[in-house]
Amino acid sequence: MSADDAARGSSRNRRPRYLPLQILLGFLVVYFLIPFWWLIINSSKSSVGLFGGGNALWFSDDINYVENIRQLFTYGGGIYGRWLLNSALYAFVGGVGATVLAVLAGYGFAKYRFAGRRLAFAILLGAVMVPTTALVIPTFVLFAKIGLTNTIWAVILPTLLNPFGVYLMHVYARDAVPDELLDAARVDGAGELRTFLRIALPLMRPAIVTVLLLSVVASWNNYFLPLAMLSDNRLFPVTVGIGLWQSTASTYGAAGGQSLWSIIILGSLVSVVPLIIAFLTLQRYWQGGLSIGSLK
Structure with missing residues (x-):
């Protein structure tokens, strides 16, 4: 045969x-x-x-x-466009900030030995298991005492903490970045910062893109935190804004809710488009990072 x-x-x-x-x-x-x-x-x-x-x-x-899009971006004085920009701001600053902190912390846990490392990592694992919604009320009380409620920082600062992202970067950096490469770079005279930027960071690219995508999506879809923190509708992200329209449409019913439901549905569709663009844009860097990691 x-x-x-x-x-x-x-x-x-x-x-x-x-x-x-x-x-x-x-x-x-x-x-x-x-x-x-x-x-x-x-x-x-x-x-x-x-x-x-x-x-x-x-x-x-x-x-x-065409008519629904016109109504969507003109209803309420064009507030939907502002909500989209707010969501973009929260997702970009919160997602990038959370990714940077996760990369640094995960790499530190994986490649350095310091006092209290095991205890700190155990606390991190415990934080992964706590639902983020359970922390909204304590976070609101804390931010109310320092006067940060109803500001953009009330939404951005809590999203910078991503325990799961730190754990993911720790696991990936531990296995994907060989200690021998780091030791060789140090022997050649490279400092810790240069070793991290030139050796470790390219090898960690797939995990970095993964954490970035997860952080951006989580920030974009965040609902309960901005709902609790914000009272000014001009600061709402698109998730809370659409929820506000939905409650208005349900309250008015047939009297005025039918026309509003049309733009609510379209607004929900438009709010998904930036996430699709983010995935399609970052996909090539994701695949490229996987190739680099395999070659290394």
Whole structure:
């Protein structure tokens, strides 16, 4: 039997074994894409098409994207655009800051020995297990005493602390950055900062991009913290702003809520677009970092 025949036979033998898994994965893909498809479809409808009893998973005769977008960015004096900018600010500053702190702390835990290291790392592991929502009220009390509530810092500063990001960077740096490379750089006369920037940082790129994505997404989707910290709607992120519109639409009902539901759905769709762009933009750096790590 030739090598090609053997390869084809092996491929046929593998197909039945992986078929249930492929069916399951296909089902999960459809399951998770249906809500996004629902947003795309219903954000094109007017209030009449939205509540007219038509097919919720297909376009109506009246596709109304342009008018809905105009209403979205003009309703309430164009407050939605401000909410988007607020979310971008919170996600960028909080995500980048949390990533920088996680990289430094994770590398320090992985590659340095210092007094109290085990105790500090145990506290870090305990912090990973605490839900962030459980810390909102104590954080609010603390920030109220120092006068930082209803400011952008009330949202940015708590998001800078990412215990899971520190743990992830510690695990990755411990295995991906060989101690021999660091010792060789020190023998050649490189200082600790130069060794970190020139040797360790490129090897840690995949984990850095992962922590950055997780931090940005967490900051962008943050709801409970800004809801508790902020009272000025001009400082709201888009998540809290859409929640405010939703409560308004539910309160007014048919009297004035139907037209508002159309822009709420479109606003939810628009709020997802920056996250998709972030993933697509950072994906090549993610893949490039994986290649660099494998070569090293």
